[in-house]
Amino acid sequence: MQGRKLELYTRRRQLIEIISNFHVFISKMNNNGHENEVNIISVLNRKTINELPKHFNVWLIKLFKEHDKPMFVYKLNNHQKADIGIKVNRTTKYISIKSGANNSFHSEPIEYFIPFLRSIGVREHTLKTIVFFHYGDNTLDGTGQTRFTSREMRRTMNKFFKLASKELSETKIIKEVIMRTIIKGRFAENVEIDGIYHGTAEAGFFLPKNLIYKILLREKYVRYNGTINIKFLSYQPGCRNLYSTPGAEEKRGNSVIKWRSFIKDATNELKFQ
Numbered sequence: 001m002q003g004r005k006l007e008l009y010t011r012r013r014q015l016i017e018i019i020s021n022f023h024v025f026i027s028k029m030n031n032n033g034h035e036n037e038v039n040i041i042s043v044l045n046r047k048t049i050n051e052l053p054k055h056f057n058v059w060l061i062k063l064f065k066e067h068d069k070p071m072f073v074y075k076l077n078n079h080q081k082a083d084i085g086i087k088v089n090r091t092t093k094y095i096s097i098k099s100g101a102n103n104s105f106h107s108e109p110i111e112y113f114i115p116f117l118r119s120i121g122v123r124e125h126t127l128k129t130i131v132f133f134h135y136g137d138n139t140l141d142g143t144g145q146t147r148f149t150s151r152e153m154r155r156t157m158n159k160f161f162k163l164a165s166k167e168l169s170e171t172k173i174i175k176e177v178i179m180r181t182i183i184k185g186r187f188a189e190n191v192e193i194d195g196i197y198h199g200t201a202e203a204g205f206f207l208p209k210n211l212i213y214k215i216l217l218r219e220k221y222v223r224y225n226g227t228i229n230i231k232f233l234s235y236q237p238g239c240r241n242l243y244s245t246p247g248a249e250e251k252r253g254n255s256v257i258k259w260r261s262f263i264k265d266a267t268n269e270l271k272f273q
Contacts, residue, residue, distance in 0.1 A: 036099045037075060037083050039201040044086065045073040055199065059206035063194060064088045081185045082193045093194040096182075098262070099204075106181035106257040107238060110134055113255035116186070120176040122167060129164040133157065133228055134237045134255065142252070147242045150227055165229040171217060177230050178216055181257040183209065198263065207266045211273070215265050232265065234258050 044052070049060045049067040061067055063086075072087045082094035114127055128140060136153055137144025154161065167173065184192045195208040216231055228235035238254030259265075 033097070033099060033102075036200055037097050040097060040197075041073045041075065041084060043201040044071055046070050049088075055204050059195070059197075059208070060086075062208075063093045064091055066091075076191075079185065079187050080190050081183060082191055085191075094191045095206075096193045096196045098196055098198045099200055101263075103258045103260045103262055104256055105233075105259050105262075106185075107254045108186055109253055110237075110255045111253075112186065116180060117173075120173060122173060126164045126167045129157075129160050130228055130235065133161065133164075133235075135252075136237070136240055147240060147244075149240065149242065150236070154227065161227055168228070168230040168235075174216065174230055174233075175213075177233070177257075178213065181233070182212060182259075196266075198266065205267060205270060207270065211266075211269055215269055230257070232259060232261060234260060 044056065048070055049057055049064060052060065060071075066088050069088050074085050074087075076082050076085055076094070080094075081096055083097040084095050086093050086095060110131070114131060117127060117130070118124075131140050132138075133150070133153060135142040135144065135147075136150070137147045168177070179192075180186055182193075182196075184190045193209060195206050196212065197206045198204055216233065218231075234257070236256050236258065237252055238256050239248045239251035241248040241252045
């Protein structure tokens with residue numbers, strides 16, 4: 001028993017050290033996602049878990065039982081929420097990779113996202129509120145002549161945004177939203193991620209799937225910042241394109257989900273594991 005307590009204490013100290021190093025490193029981090037994934041794959045591929053530095057070893061030993069067998073690491077297609085697959089013997093785990101201060105977790109055309117919300121039971125009044133906020137031009141189809149900022153909309157629509165946020169933060173709704181926007185994505189054939197690695201080949205931390213749910217499903221984790229919130233997740237259009245710039249109009253049609261406090265929430269949770 002004493003040995004087990006010492007082991008847990010040692011691992012917790014290692015994790016705190018990793019997180020501390022990460023916070024120092026993040027200010028220097030470049031956010032080139034593809035290049036970052038390639039670098040991570042090159043560091044992990046054909047290595048054993050026992051060979052790896054602490055910021056990889058400390059979480060990979062929990063995902064795999066065999067620590068002395070080589071890993072085979074490969075890139076997945078862009079439709080997946082997972083960026084890489086890691087295979088050790090017959091076991092494969094799927095990892096989402098984030099880096100830098102990027103807090104965007106999901107983007108898809110609004111014409112797909114609204115029917116998804118309807119299919120999981122979100123009421124029509126809430127759906128109309130989301131669309132009205134999304135386009136920000138006093139219409140439900142984006143054809144209005146005058147486009148408003150989210151700050152301008154909050155002045156007159158704050159009550160409706162809060163009501164929408166309250167419904168979207170119901171447990172049965174947010175579980176489905178988490179699955180679509182963070183864990184699996186919108187395609188039925190996608191694999192579920194086993195967790196999120198935030199960092200680079202040199203430093204980072206790992207948040208497993210169970211802790212993603214634990215953080216986002218906490219009852220006290222409800223944020224109302226005047227726009228559309230799904231507990232600690234927030235909804236926004238890909239671009240408001242206030243001046244109708246042609247090249248930005250396509251982004252305006254995308255529904256985007258952000259987890260703005262991801263780094264803070266994740267590192268705080270990991271300190272107590």
